[in-house]
Amino acid sequence: SKERVHEAIKAINEKLSLTFPTLFGGGQAELELTDPDDPLGAGIELYVQLPGKKLTNLNLLSGGEKALATLALLFAVYMVKPSPFCLLDEVDAPLDEANTERFNSMLKEIGREAQIILITHNQKVMEAADVLYGVTMEEKGISKLLSVRLN
Amino acid sequence: SKERVHEAIKAINEKLSLTFPTLFGGGQAELELTDPDDPLGAGIELYVQLPGKKLTNLNLLSGGEKALATLALLFAVYMVKPSPFCLLDEVDAPLDEANTERFNSMLKEIGREAQIILITHNQKVMEAADVLYGVTMEEKGISKLLSVRLN
Amino acid sequence: MKINRVEMFGFKSFVNKTSVSFSEGIAAIVGPNGCGKSNIVDAIRWVLGEQSPRQLRGNVMEDVIFAGSESRAPLGVAEVTITLANGNGTAPPPFENMSEIAVTRRLYRSGESEYLINKAPCRLKDIVYLFMDTGVGTRAYSIIDQGQIGGFIEAKPGERRILVEEVA
Amino acid sequence: MKINRVEMFGFKSFVNKTSVSFSEGIAAIVGPNGCGKSNIVDAIRWVLGEQSPRQLRGNVMEDVIFAGSESRAPLGVAEVTITLANGNGTAPPPFENMSEIAVTRRLYRSGESEYLINKAPCRLKDIVYLFMDTGVGTRAYSIIDQGQIGGFIEAKPGERRILVEEVA
Numbered sequence: 001s002k003e004r005v006h007e008a009i010k011a012i013n014e015k016l017s018l019t020f021p022t023l024f025g026g027g028q029a030e031l032e033l034t035d036p037d038d039p040l041g042a043g044i045e046l047y048v049q050l051p052g053k054k055l056t057n058l059n060l061l062s063g064g065e066k067a068l069a070t071l072a073l074l075f076a077v078y079m080v081k082p083s084p085f086c087l088l089d090e091v092d093a094p095l096d097e098a099n100t101e102r103f104n105s106m107l108k109e110i111g112r113e114a115q116i117i118l119i120t121h122n123q124k125v126m127e128a129a130d131v132l133y134g135v136t137m138e139e140k141g142i143s144k145l146l147s148v149r150l151n
Numbered sequence: 152s153k154e155r156v157h158e159a160i161k162a163i164n165e166k167l168s169l170t171f172p173t174l175f176g177g178g179q180a181e182l183e184l185t186d187p188d189d190p191l192g193a194g195i196e197l198y199v200q201l202p203g204k205k206l207t208n209l210n211l212l213s214g215g216e217k218a219l220a221t222l223a224l225l226f227a228v229y230m231v232k233p234s235p236f237c238l239l240d241e242v243d244a245p246l247d248e249a250n251t252e253r254f255n256s257m258l259k260e261i262g263r264e265a266q267i268i269l270i271t272h273n274q275k276v277m278e279a280a281d282v283l284y285g286v287t288m289e290e291k292g293i294s295k296l297l298s299v300r301l302n
Numbered sequence: 303m304k305i306n307r308v309e310m311f312g313f314k315s316f317v318n319k320t321s322v323s324f325s326e327g328i329a330a331i332v333g334p335n336g337c338g339k340s341n342i343v344d345a346i347r348w349v350l351g352e353q354s355p356r357q358l359r360g361n362v363m364e365d366v367i368f369a370g371s372e373s374r375a376p377l378g379v380a381e382v383t384i385t386l387a388n389g390n391g392t393a394p395p396p397f398e399n400m401s402e403i404a405v406t407r408r409l410y411r412s413g414e415s416e417y418l419i420n421k422a423p424c425r426l427k428d429i430v431y432l433f434m435d436t437g438v439g440t441r442a443y444s445i446i447d448q449g450q451i452g453g454f455i456e457a458k459p460g461e462r463r464i465l466v467e468e469v470a
Numbered sequence: 471m472k473i474n475r476v477e478m479f480g481f482k483s484f485v486n487k488t489s490v491s492f493s494e495g496i497a498a499i500v501g502p503n504g505c506g507k508s509n510i511v512d513a514i515r516w517v518l519g520e521q522s523p524r525q526l527r528g529n530v531m532e533d534v535i536f537a538g539s540e541s542r543a544p545l546g547v548a549e550v551t552i553t554l555a556n557g558n559g560t561a562p563p564p565f566e567n568m569s570e571i572a573v574t575r576r577l578y579r580s581g582e583s584e585y586l587i588n589k590a591p592c593r594l595k596d597i598v599y600l601f602m603d604t605g606v607g608t609r610a611y612s613i614i615d616q617g618q619i620g621g622f623i624e625a626k627p628g629e630r631r632i633l634v635e636e637v638a
């Protein structure tokens with residue numbers, strides 16, 4: 001129904017006003033209906049303003065900025081309606097060191113309530129996890145799970 | 152002309168038989184015309200066999216394996232017909248530590264003849280470079296080039 | 303309905319019976335390129351009812367069955383079981399009082415597939431019914447595949463609606 | 471024709487005149503997310519004649535002109551000059567004896583664009599002619615954009631033809 005779409009957007013924007021400045025160290029982002037009079041049919045735009053920069057079209061964002069903006073949106077949606085688990089496969093690959101730190105601290109915050117399973121090659125992100133699972137292919141072509149190391 | 156397409160494929164495959172095993176520590180890869188009787192019209196398949204694994208369809212390769220197979224193909228084409236310069240923007244992002252090492256040694260080999268300009272966040276790859284250029288945004292939204300550090 | 307355990311047998315590169323138990327908090331799966339990390343994500347998507355082979359990086363669904371290696375012959379079946387915690391009773395009747403629910407999916411090379419809930423054969427429809435309104439399943443924002451993180455926000459405004467509709 | 475120098479002015483986030491000199495061997499460009507590294511790759515693609523705004527991550531070509539920041543007003547023009555070494559005389563007449571060739575491209579917010587070779591106004595056609603057979607230009611394998619490395623080999627067999635044709 002119409003009200004529910006408006007309410008959902010409002011609720012996500014409220015959380016986005018927390019997650020976005022936390023991940024970017026400032027700035028803001030907002031979801032908006034392309035046509036507010038037609039909530040059931042219209043598309044949804046995401047407007048992003050990075051700290052100190054002009055409001056830009058999403059395409060002009062850098063690789064790392066796009067990944068971080070996506071994470072801000074995902075975590076915001078997650079806070080409004082948590083899903084039982086969250087699987088993230090190498091979402092930290094485009095991030096530099098400073099943004100990886102901010103991602104880690106956000107991860108720990110969300111990880112208190114939700115079950116997060118993430119795949120990463122980044123040592124710093126591994127340190128944020130409570131439990132590590134190693135996968136190896138000692139025998140070529142055959143995956144094996146190594147013992148679990150508690151952090 | 153028909154002969155030139157056959158010759159080009161043969162020449163690339165010759166170099167691929169060097170670059171692929173170097174990057175993967177074994178295995179092989181080959182380009183083949185989808186229809187050998189129609190060299191001017193047919194498409195070109197890439198068959199890849201990873202060390203110890205069965206010949207697979209390219210889609211089943213992992214993120215890191217796809218990146219490495221692409222680099223093997225690019226470097227092979229580069230050896231056949233070098234282009235004056237080569238710009239690589241974060242091509243090492245999906246690679247694990249062992250494959251980054253192999254990528255680095257291949258880079259140094261190609262870098263002896265060609266001009267390579269690469270963008271990376273990976274400390275290990277930076278060490279393979281002869282010259283480092285730092286870009287910063289001290290003033291928000293405005294890029295500035297830092298002095299160059301010779302390795 | 304958190305994930306307690308995932309057991310794989312003959313699924314992609316997990317030819318031997320492999321069991322992964324998850325607890326609360328943040329779990330990180332690590333290992334070299336090509337060792338099988340993303341295959342675990344595919345196993346979870348598959349057992350929850352995924353019907354598109356492309357979404358599992360294959361051309362046909364049989365691509366999920368172990369295709370052989372240098373030292374092992376191909377298998378004839380792939381099987382994954384996911385055990386979900388139901389402590390807060392979110393599952394619909396007749397499952398509401400069970401503390402754990404196990405869902406199994408099998409695929410034979412012949413193309414035949416089987417679904418089971420707590421080892422009792424059922425249909426795909428029953429699994430979809432089981433997960434309705436529990437939030438489990440392949441919701442737009444609960445599984446982010448490798449390489450997808452950059453393109454997600456470039457999606458067209460129509461595609462972004464899905465995100466909002468899941469919440470509405 | 472190696473790249474000796476790239477000078478940018480008003481191009482994307484390079485609002486101040488910025489010059490980058492390259493020498494032989496491997497050069498690495500480093501810096502935090504969003505600082506302007508990939509914008510340098512865009513500047514090189516643009517000055518070599520790129521006509522598609524999408525390929526430069528914009529919607530219209532004017533997106534390459536500095537759009538302003540918190541502390542600076544937008545500019546009215548973007549300009550990039552690339553200086554290429556021609557030591558081995560690969561450039562066609564009348565350029566064959568020059569040791570360096572400088573190509574400049576300018577775009578005004580009005581949509582007007584200018585091309586120059588060694589500071590003398592010319593047309594896009596002249597630049598295309600200059601680079602013919604030298605290998606410079608946006609050859610399929612000489613510039614790999616951010617995020618492209620995984621999808622390159624998944625290209626359809628028809629697209630892979632381009633790679634072979636460049637070599638044939």
Ligand SMILES: Nc1ncnc2c1ncn2[C@@H]1O[C@H](COP(=O)(O)OP(=O)(O)OP(=O)(O)O)[C@@H](O)[C@H]1O
Pocket residue numbers: 141201204207211212213214215216245313314315333334335336337338339340341342365366367368369370448
């Ligand atoms: N049906 C199958 N039978 C056997 N092996 C398979 C099958 N399907 C996929 N594989 C193998 O699984 C490997 C890919 O595994 P996966 O994508 O999980 O790697 P990964 O650990 O995520 O690596 P990366 O860090 O590079 O992303 C490939 O080498 C592929 O050959």
Ligand SMILES: Nc1ncnc2c1ncn2[C@@H]1O[C@H](COP(=O)(O)OP(=O)(O)OP(=O)(O)O)[C@@H](O)[C@H]1O
Pocket residue numbers: 050053056060061062063064065094292481482483501502503504505506507508509510533534535536537538616
């Ligand atoms: N016309 C323009 N005017 C001003 N700034 C612009 C313009 N076009 C792009 N930008 C800015 O340039 C930044 C992106 O730069 P770029 O893509 O080069 O970053 P990067 O250094 O490659 O980062 P990453 O490591 O995340 O890939 C964006 O923040 C964007 O706002």
Ligand SMILES: [Mg+2]
Pocket residue numbers: 089213214215339340448
């Ligand atoms: Mg993977």
Ligand SMILES: [Mg+2]
Pocket residue numbers: 062063064507508616
């Ligand atoms: Mg970039």
